[in-house]
Amino acid sequence: MTELNETSFKETVDEIVANHHSFLRRELPKVTELMEAITHDIDGEPFAEAKQLFAKVRNKIEAHLKDEESFLFPTGIALETGSQLPECEIDLLERLAEMEKEHDGCGNALTTVSGMIEKLPESDLKVQLLAKIKLVQNDLDVHVEKENSGVHPRFLELFKTKPQKQ
Numbered sequence: 769m770t771e772l773n774e775t776s777f778k779e780t781v782d783e784i785v786a787n788h789h790s791f792l793r794r795e796l797p798k799v800t801e802l803m804e805a806i807t808h809d810i811d812g813e814p815f816a817e818a819k820q821l822f823a824k825v826r827n828k829i830e831a832h833l834k835d836e837e838s839f840l841f842p843t844g845i846a847l848e849t850g851s852q853l854p855e856c857e858i859d860l861l862e863r864l865a866e867m868e869k870e871h872d873g874c875g876n877a878l879t880t881v882s883g884m885i886e887k888l889p890e891s892d893l894k895v896q897l898l899a900k901i902k903l904v905q906n907d908l909d910v911h912v913e914k915e916n917s918g919v920h921p922r923f924l925e926l927f928k929t930k931p932q933k934q
């Protein structure tokens with residue numbers, strides 16, 4: 769049960785999915801597109817590395833969002849509302865710990881990618897790409913803060929009430 773004036777787990781995660789997850793799904797492909805556009809102009813070794821690193825981060829973020837939306841968030845909502853728990857094929861506590869590491873890791877990896885892009889010769893595309901990555905990082909900071917300080921502790925509390933399997 770939630771106390772009066774306390775935002776429910778469902779309200780919190782619904783807002784995160786609507787604002788931050790949809791933001792990432794919209795903006796990450798745009799970063800990839802900009803990176804592709806630059807590759808056609810410049811064929812440098814450091815840039816190939818930046819492209820590879822970004823592709824890795826994007827995959828990690830997309831898998832992370834999927835696990836939150838498929839398992840973590842629905843389980844928290846079900847525990848909060850007392851409804852039937854969704855089928856879950858992963859160890860949620862283990863995944864939650866891993867997700868906290870990914871929250872830091874993805875932001876740091878994006879900083880590394882930007883550092884690599886900085887080394888490219890000046891161009892409009894470079895400016896656009898750096899600005900886009902900065903936009904993603906700024907939103908990610910807000911998103912991660914909401915999850916680390918709100919969603920995760922609340923999930924752990926709710927998880928303690930989880931009925932044991934027979």
Ligand SMILES: [Fe+2]
Nearest residue numbers: 784833836915
């Ligand atoms: Fe998230």
Ligand SMILES: [Fe+2]
Nearest residue numbers: 832836867915
């Ligand atoms: Fe997350």
